[in-house]
Amino acid sequence: MLEMHQVVYRRQASSFELSVPRLTLKPGITLLVGPNGAGKSSLLQLLATARFPDSGIIRYDGLGVERDLAAIRARIGFVPSGVELYEQMTVTKLLRYFAELKGGLAAGELEWLIESFHLGDYRAHKIKTLAQGVRQRVALAQAWIASPSFLFLDEPLNALDTLERLHFTRFVAAHSRSRTIVVSTHEMNEWEAWADHVLWFEEGLPCFYGTAEEWTEGLPASVWTGTVVQGAHRRFDPAQLLHIRPEDGYDELRLLGSRCPGAGFEPALTTLEDAYFIRCRYRAGIAGR
Numbered sequence: 424m425l426e427m428h429q430v431v432y433r434r435q436a437s438s439f440e441l442s443v444p445r446l447t448l449k450p451g452i453t454l455l456v457g458p459n460g461a462g463k464s465s466l467l468q469l470l471a472t473a474r475f476p477d478s479g480i481i482r483y484d485g486l487g488v489e490r491d492l493a494a495i496r497a498r499i500g501f502v503p504s505g506v507e508l509y510e511q512m513t514v515t516k517l518l519r520y521f522a523e524l525k526g527g528l529a530a531g532e533l534e535w536l537i538e539s540f541h542l543g544d545y546r547a548h549k550i551k552t553l554a555q556g557v558r559q560r561v562a563l564a565q566a567w568i569a570s571p572s573f574l575f576l577d578e579p580l581n582a583l584d585t586l587e588r589l590h591f592t593r594f595v596a597a598h599s600r601s602r603t604i605v606v607s608t609h610e611m612n613e614w615e616a617w618a619d620h621v622l623w624f625e626e627g628l629p630c631f632y633g634t635a636e637e638w639t640e641g642l643p644a645s646v647w648t649g650t651v652v653q654g655a656h657r658r659f660d661p662a663q664l665l666h667i668r669p670e671d672g673y674d675e676l677r678l679l680g681s682r683c684p685g686a687g688f689e690p691a692l693t694t695l696e697d698a699y700f701i702r703c704r705y706r707a708g709i710a711g712r
């Protein structure tokens with residue numbers, strides 16, 4: 424359990440302020456979403472103890488940084504955005520080095536990391552020679568050293584190819600039980616099947632935290648799919664339109680609306696990303712904002 428209480432953090436050399444009055448993050452996968460500059464990376468840096476708040480408290484299963492920083496850090500795995508790795512080290516040496524910082528490798532752990540993150544072909548390769556996606560896999564692998572209870576992943580799918588994205592999201596899901604994992608992402612669709620909770624940030628403030636079901640329920644609009652004659656989509660507000668697929672003589676539409684947009688339309692399942700669009704578009708109409 425991860426608890427934040429009256430946390431305020433002001434970013435130096437900018438007017439940005441992050442403020443979390445009260446928030447308890449539950450075990451499982453929490454998707455951290457919000458626009459550029461909302462404070463997602465800043466929040467993850469605070470949670471990972473890479474930065475400290477100006478005021479307020481963060482507790483990790485009851486432990487606080489003022490007394491138990493080393494013990495807390497030993498239980499955290501962190502992948503910052505744009506992570507920098509030691510370019511001259513080989514993959515094996517780098518993983519061993521990160522493991523030393525966390526108290527050493529358990530028996531078989533190095534092999535498990537190399538296998539889990541598909542790094543077998545790169546053991547003896549220097550970091551500077553690796554493609555971006557392979558570097559990212561090394562960055563992800565180091566976060567799993569020592570089986571952390573808390574994982575903070577800043578846009579972890581960046582640079583991964585399509586198959587590796589699927590592999591990684593499945594891997595995280597398979598290892599999310601009894602861990603608190605916070606994943607910042609602009610790609611909600613890729614986490615659709617695995618997200619337990621959603622945390623929405625805007626301008627340094629949390630404006631929603633709840634289960635994935637709560638995120639998609641009770642919204643002021645739904646998603647509708649249907650067909651219209653070609654060009655007729657122009658009668659809809661462009662902000663409502665999610666997809667337009669031109670077919671032979673007609674357009675297939677997917678759009679947001681508080682009621683059925685007309686004959687030939689039917690309700691569609693609201694995805695996590697749809698709910699994000701709805702919440703942004705109808706913000707003023709959503710209670711609790």
Ligand SMILES: Nc1ncnc2c1ncn2[C@@H]1O[C@H](COP(=O)(O)OP(=O)(O)OP(=O)(O)O)[C@@H](O)[C@H]1O
Nearest residue numbers: 434435436437439458459460461462463464465466
């Ligand atoms: N290195 C920096 N120096 C000074 N200010 C910064 C720096 N990085 C971010 N900021 C400020 O902090 C604010 C929050 O940035 P942050 O990176 O936490 O947002 P974010 O939600 O992660 O954005 P993105 O989706 O683009 O990654 C930014 O608007 C910016 O003003």
